[in-house]
Amino acid sequence: EVQLVESGGGLIQPGGSLRLSCAASGFTFTNYVMSWVRQAPGKGLEWVSAISGTSLSTYYADSVKGRFTISRDNSKNTLYLQMNSLRAEDTAVYYCAKGQRGILAAGILEYWGQGTLVSVSS
Amino acid sequence: EIVMTQSPATLSVSPGERATLSCRASQSVSSDLAWYQQKPGQAPRLLIYGASTRATGIPARFSGSGSGTEFTLTISSLQSEDFAVYYCQQYNNWPPITFGQGTRLEIK
Numbered sequence: 001e002v003q004l005v006e007s008g009g010g011l012i013q014p015g016g017s018l019r020l021s022c023a024a025s026g027f028t029f030t031n032y033v034m035s036w037v038r039q040a041p042g043k044g045l046e047w048v049s050a051i052s053g054t055s056l057s058t059y060y061a062d063s064v065k066g067r068f069t070i071s072r073d074n075s076k077n078t079l080y081l082q083m084n085s086l087r088a089e090d091t092a093v094y095y096c097a098k099g100q101r102g103i104l105a106a107g108i109l110e111y112w113g114q115g116t117l118v119s120v121s122s
Numbered sequence: 123e124i125v126m127t128q129s130p131a132t133l134s135v136s137p138g139e140r141a142t143l144s145c146r147a148s149q150s151v152s153s154d155l156a157w158y159q160q161k162p163g164q165a166p167r168l169l170i171y172g173a174s175t176r177a178t179g180i181p182a183r184f185s186g187s188g189s190g191t192e193f194t195l196t197i198s199s200l201q202s203e204d205f206a207v208y209y210c211q212q213y214n215n216w217p218p219i220t221f222g223q224g225t226r227l228e229i230k
Contacts, residue, residue, distance in 0.1 A: 035219070037166075037219075044209065044221060044222075044223045044224045045158075045160075045166065045209055045211075045221040045224075046221070047216075047217075047218055047219035047220065047221070050217065050219070059216075059217040059218075060217070061217070061218050062218075095165055095166075100171070104154055104213055104214065104216075105171075105213070106213075107154070107156075107211075107212075107213025107216045107219050108156050108168065108171045108213055109156070109158075109166070109168060109211070109219075110168050110171075110177065111168075112165035112166055112167070113165065114164075114165055115165055
């Protein structure tokens with residue numbers, strides 16, 4: 001059974017940093033592109049970032065480029081999102097998601113974690 | 123960036139009736155279109171990918187159609203557990219992956 005469990009969220013002041021983690025199990029982690037998707041309170045879904053199985057390729061939404069860094073440790077089956085220079089508009093539930101195999105299919109988010117809430121406020 | 127637009131924003135339907143949700147892409151995404159269901163307090167769940175292929179475990183009352191720029195999600199004979207928010211998403215030209223703004227399906 002595929003499981004994705006996020007952690008690391010919390011209350012942080014504007015300008016601060018936070019690192020989210022997503023522990024994966026139930027599949028061969030290194031074989032899949034992984035993504036982060038966020039959802040601001042009462043709003044829709046916004047894709048944030050993705051990383052290839054080998055970490056050779058990383059992708060970011062314009063809204064977080066230069067501030068967020070996605071990474072993964074395949075030996076620990078764990079995905080990370082380092083968030084720096086946080087802003088109020090980064091307040092959201094952050095989900096990690098597993099893509100299907102394939103270049104385009106990696107964008108099909110077939111499994112999601114339960115999410116972790118990041119609140120940016122003074 | 124491909125912009126996804128869903129309509130209507132809110133759809134009121136009675137249990138047992140059919141619901142039809144629409145999604146339009148700002149440019150062709152071929153059949154690289156997915157639908158997700160999200161219930162309050164829960165993560166999104168993949169329903170449909172490839173515009174018309176049901177994901178594992180998704181009941182047959184959910185069906186998707188369309189290609190290019192116009193897509194439809196149909197839920198035949200609505201059950202109580204189907205009232206939720208539905209999002210379409212394109213993966214034809216990413217990054218970025220882009221979602222529609224969602225359609226809230228509510229009980230009439």
